[in-house]
Amino acid sequence: MESTPDKSKTDTLNDIGVLKRREIEARIVAPLIERFAEEFGEDRVVELARETVVDVARGQGAVLADAMGGNDLAKFADSMENWTKGGALEIEVREQSETTFAFDVVRCQYAEMYRSLDIPELGALLSCNRDGTMVEGFNPDIKFERNQTIMGGASHCDFRYSLDPSEVSVDLESD
Numbered sequence: 001m002e003s004t005p006d007k008s009k010t011d012t013l014n015d016i017g018v019l020k021r022r023e024i025e026a027r028i029v030a031p032l033i034e035r036f037a038e039e040f041g042e043d044r045v046v047e048l049a050r051e052t053v054v055d056v057a058r059g060q061g062a063v064l065a066d067a068m069g070g071n072d073l074a075k076f077a078d079s080m081e082n083w084t085k086g087g088a089l090e091i092e093v094r095e096q097s098e099t100t101f102a103f104d105v106v107r108c109q110y111a112e113m114y115r116s117l118d119i120p121e122l123g124a125l126l127s128c129n130r131d132g133t134m135v136e137g138f139n140p141d142i143k144f145e146r147n148q149t150i151m152g153g154a155s156h157c158d159f160r161y162s163l164d165p166s167e168v169s170v171d172l173e174s175d
Contacts (some may be wrong), residue, residue, distance in 0.1 A: 019088035022127055023113050029126060032120045050125055057130035061137025071139035073101045073163055079138075099165050105157035108150040123151045131159070141167040 029049070037045040065071035068079055080122060083089050090107035114123030127150050132144040143162045148154035 004078065017085035017088060018083050019086065019109055019113065020108060026114065026117055026119060026122060026126055030117070030122055033122065046125065052131060053126060053129050057134040058137035060130075060146055061134040061138075061139075064134070065138045073142065073161060076135065076142065076161065077101045098159070099163045101161040103159050105150060105159065106155075108157065111149075111151045114151070120151070121151075124149070126155075127151070135161060139163075149151045 033045055033049055064079055064082075065075070068075040073096075080089075080091070084091060087107075088109045089105050091103045091105050094102040094104060096102070110127045111123055113119070114120050114127070128149050133144065135142050135144050141163055143164075145160040145162075147158055150158045167172075
């Protein structure tokens with residue numbers, strides 16, 4: 001069984017928006033995790049689920065870079081429409097340049113959805129857990145930092161993506 005998506009296949013699930021996608025996943029995965037935890041022990045099952053989500057996210061990041069036609073920070077910023085579709089995230093951009101994409105999430109319908117499904121503890125596992133490793137698959141040179149999340153009880157999520165200036169390609173051709 002393959003743990004990462006096949007890059008040759010188009011990922012059409014984003015057509016429905018990532019929020020709806022996460023809800024569908026949660027409605028299937030939460031009962032499985034609960035049942036497996038009863039049978040095999042919660043700590044091990046949650047750890048395996050975390051590892052699997054991270055692997056899947058890394059593969060999805062690589063597929064996203066292909067779909068976006070590049071893997072620089074500008075392309076990554078453009079991909080945000082997948083996560084914000086339908087107001088799923090309300091973000092305030094703090095800085096956007098060739099080397100930095102920094103924003104705060106001030107409303108997160110993902111957190112609201114996990115709470116409404118009465119599985120807030122799985123929200124971080126199934127959604128927040130993907131953020132850092134998804135960008136690794138998109139571009140391993142992009143550094144990710146986040147110190148707080150709405151899912152964890154903070155007033156906002158602080159997403160900070162950066163590239164070392166030496167990693168930014170320079171177009172030497174003149175117009």
